[in-house]
Amino acid sequence: GGGASRAGGLLLVVVALAGIGHRGWSALPSSEITETGPGPLCDAGDADQCINAGVMADQAGKLDLAAARFSAACDQNSALACRNLGYVRGRMEPPDQPGSMTAHSKACGLGDGRACQAAAEVADVQGDAATQLAFYRKACDANYGMGCANLGITLAAADAPGPEIFAAQKKGCAADWDQSCLLLSAVVSQKLPDDTEKAAATRQLLTSKCSSKLPMACTALGVLLDNARGGPRDKPGALEAFETACSGATPHPRGCFNAGLLADDPAAAASHFARACKLGEQLGCDR
Numbered sequence: 001g002g003g004a005s006r007a008g009g010l011l012l013v014v015v016a017l018a019g020i021g022h023r024g025w026s027a028l029p030s031s032e033i034t035e036t037g038p039g040p041l042c043d044a045g046d047a048d049q050c051i052n053a054g055v056m057a058d059q060a061g062k063l064d065l066a067a068a069r070f071s072a073a074c075d076q077n078s079a080l081a082c083r084n085l086g087y088v089r090g091r092m093e094p095p096d097q098p099g100s101m102t103a104h105s106k107a108c109g110l111g112d113g114r115a116c117q118a119a120a121e122v123a124d125v126q127g128d129a130a131t132q133l134a135f136y137r138k139a140c141d142a143n144y145g146m147g148c149a150n151l152g153i154t155l156a157a158a159d160a161p162g163p164e165i166f167a168a169q170k171k172g173c174a175a176d177w178d179q180s181c182l183l184l185s186a187v188v189s190q191k192l193p194d195d196t197e198k199a200a201a202t203r204q205l206l207t208s209k210c211s212s213k214l215p216m217a218c219t220a221l222g223v224l225l226d227n228a229r230g231g232p233r234d235k236p237g238a239l240e241a242f243e244t245a246c247s248g249a250t251p252h253p254r255g256c257f258n259a260g261l262l263a264d265d266p267a268a269a270a271s272h273f274a275r276a277c278k279l280g281e282q283l284g285c286d287r
Contacts, residue, residue, distance in 0.1 A: 045076070047073040047078045047081060048073075050076075050078075051080060051081050051084065053069040054073070054081070054085075055084070058084075058088060063092050066084075066088050067092075077110060079111060079115065081107075082103045082106045082115065083103070083107040083112050083118065086103035086115065100118075105135075111142055113138075114144055114146075116136075116138040116139035117139040133155075140168055140171055140172070144175070145173075145177020146177055147172075148180055149168075149177050149179050152166075152168035152172065152180070152183060156187075162191030166198055173209060179216060181216050182217070185202060185220035185224055188202045188230070189223070189227075202224065203230030206218075206220050206224065210245075212249070215247075215250060215252035218255055221238075222239070222255065222259075225237045242259035246272065251279060253280055254281060257273065257283050260272030260276065260284065260287060
């Protein structure tokens with residue numbers, strides 16, 4: 001959520017004027033008339049162009065104009081426009097929290113999970129825990145992984161039943177939200193230590209999700225495999241999962257550390273610990 005998450009591309013066309021310079025403006029067919037921006041098309045009721053105009057105004061620091069453009073498209077029930085409107089209103093000085101909540105709430109009602117998450121964040125700022133939880137539920141219902149992760153975290157903080165937290169994190173992991181995959185393993189181990197059925201289901205899900213693109217899922221899988229949760233112990237499989245967690249563009253430091261713990265070769269172990277340390281894992285530095 002937040003302003004940095006705003007979306008919408010710019011549909012700009014570079015028009016070469018040299019070929020039409022011999023004709024006067026009034027003689028040009030309408031298809032050849034250049035425009036300074038999508039504003040006129042927005043005024044004519046084109047929601048997509050209103051969104052593009054809003055993005056351009058936002059990037060230029062003209063928040064009032066951006067809000068007006070996004071509002072015009074939001075009035076046409078564009079979920080993206082309503083979400084963008086919520087972001088802009090939240091960044092005004094002073095922040096228009098009620099306006100932001102109204103816009104995000106409408107986008108959420110139109111099925112935009114990211115907007116539901118954003119509405120929950122506004123509710124958090126407003127100190128409304130019940131509304132925050134309700135929007136996390138809506139975000140998760142819309143299959144937005146971050147919303148599912150936050151729903152599970154919020155439920156855990158309220159000491160809710162383990163199965164409800166498990167369901168939220170499982171759905172978040174299935175939606176490729178990496179943090180949910182990691183938290184799912186923790187739920188199975190800490191909240192549902194005796195539920196072999198859920199442990200097995202988690203192991204199966206994490207096996208399907210583990211890749212260098214979801215490094216936390218690999219760390220979570222390695223922990224289950226090494227600790228015989230959801231099936232027999234599989235040390236080679238655990239080591240492979242931890243090594244995968246330690247690879248890729250965004251490696252998981254704890255995966256590197258765990259790979260060092262399981263490595264049989266001292267040189268390989270030292271290499272894993274050193275990488276974990278470099279990535280900010282103090283346990284790796286200590287080793």
